[in-house]
Amino acid sequence: MTLKAKQEIEQAEVIIGYKTYVKLIQKIIKKDVEVFSGNMGQEVDRAKKAIQEALENKQVVVISSGDSGVYGMAGVVLEAAARQKVKVPIEVVPGVTAATAAAATLGAPLVGDFAVISLSDILTPWSLIERRLRAAAESDFGIVLYNPQSKGRKKPLAQAHKILLEYRDPKTHVGIVKNAKRQGEKATFTSLKNMLNFEIDMTTVLVIGNSKTYKVNGSLVTPRGYNFKE
Ligand SMILES: C[S@@+](CC[C@H](N)C(=O)[O-])C[C@H]1O[C@@H](n2cnc3c(N)ncnc32)[C@H](O)[C@@H]1O
Numbered sequence: 001m002t003l004k005a006k007q008e009i010e011q012a013e014v015i016i017g018y019k020t021y022v023k024l025i026q027k028i029i030k031k032d033v034e035v036f037s038g039n040m041g042q043e044v045d046r047a048k049k050a051i052q053e054a055l056e057n058k059q060v061v062v063i064s065s066g067d068s069g070v071y072g073m074a075g076v077v078l079e080a081a082a083r084q085k086v087k088v089p090i091e092v093v094p095g096v097t098a099a100t101a102a103a104a105t106l107g108a109p110l111v112g113d114f115a116v117i118s119l120s121d122i123l124t125p126w127s128l129i130e131r132r133l134r135a136a137a138e139s140d141f142g143i144v145l146y147n148p149q150s151k152g153r154k155k156p157l158a159q160a161h162k163i164l165l166e167y168r169d170p171k172t173h174v175g176i177v178k179n180a181k182r183q184g185e186k187a188t189f190t191s192l193k194n195m196l197n198f199e200i201d202m203t204t205v206l207v208i209g210n211s212k213t214y215k216v217n218g219s220l221v222t223p224r225g226y227n228f229k230e
Pocket residue numbers: 064065066067068069070071072096097098099101102145146147148177178179180181182201202203204205
């Protein structure tokens with residue numbers, strides 16, 4: 001979380017969010033704040049509720065995890081307001097996305113160009129996800145995989161793994177981070193070949209290094225190319 005996000009939450013009169021995320025900020029929610037928490041899949045309802053409350057001149061905060069502009073609520077709130085043709089002031093407050101939080105835990109694997117790809121095919125067709133995976137793998141981007149797999153959705157990660165191995169060395173460094181910068185954080189250092197042999201769930205991101213990424217003193221580093229004159 002950024003300081004600005006914390007300040008906004010502390011000044012909110014109404015807080016709206018997915019119940020799991022609301023729980024994560026419970027400690028900093030002030031007394032007397034109206035809290036509306038809902039389930040996954042009710043994002044449009046939450047956006048509409050936020051607009052309705054804001055139209056009553058209340059200071060409303062809509063919560064996402066990480067950064068609300070990365071697979072988060074920022075887009076749906078702006079779209080809902082535009083569709084309803086209402087003019088409430090909306091500010092998108094930046095947060096710390098899982099990619100950079102996880103990268104910090106692993107060291108500095110994303111210092112060069114990188115791509116962020118969600119493996120969730122609920123809102124994006126698999127054909128498009130596959131095209132993006134191939135493009136990123138072929139172009140030697142560092143790659144961060146979001147929404148990697150859940151109990152009922154294991155196929156996309158297995159398919160992504162196969163695709164990545166078509167373009168990249170099996171020894172490519174991979175970091176798996178669960179609960180990055182949260183309680184219960186767990187980081188695993190492995191290779192592209194072996195990455196499926198570890199616990200991977202919906203609170204996890206996978207950071208796949210580029211061809212230059214290496215491990216030094218327990219951390220992953222992707223060099224930018226600086227010249228160390230020894
Ligand atoms: C719907 S996306 C939301 C991303 C979020 N807006 C962000 O900027 O990090 C949910 C996915 O983000 C990843 N994620 C979010 N927070 C995480 C964390 N603290 N540690 C590891 N992965 C996380 C997981 O891959 C999860 O399945």
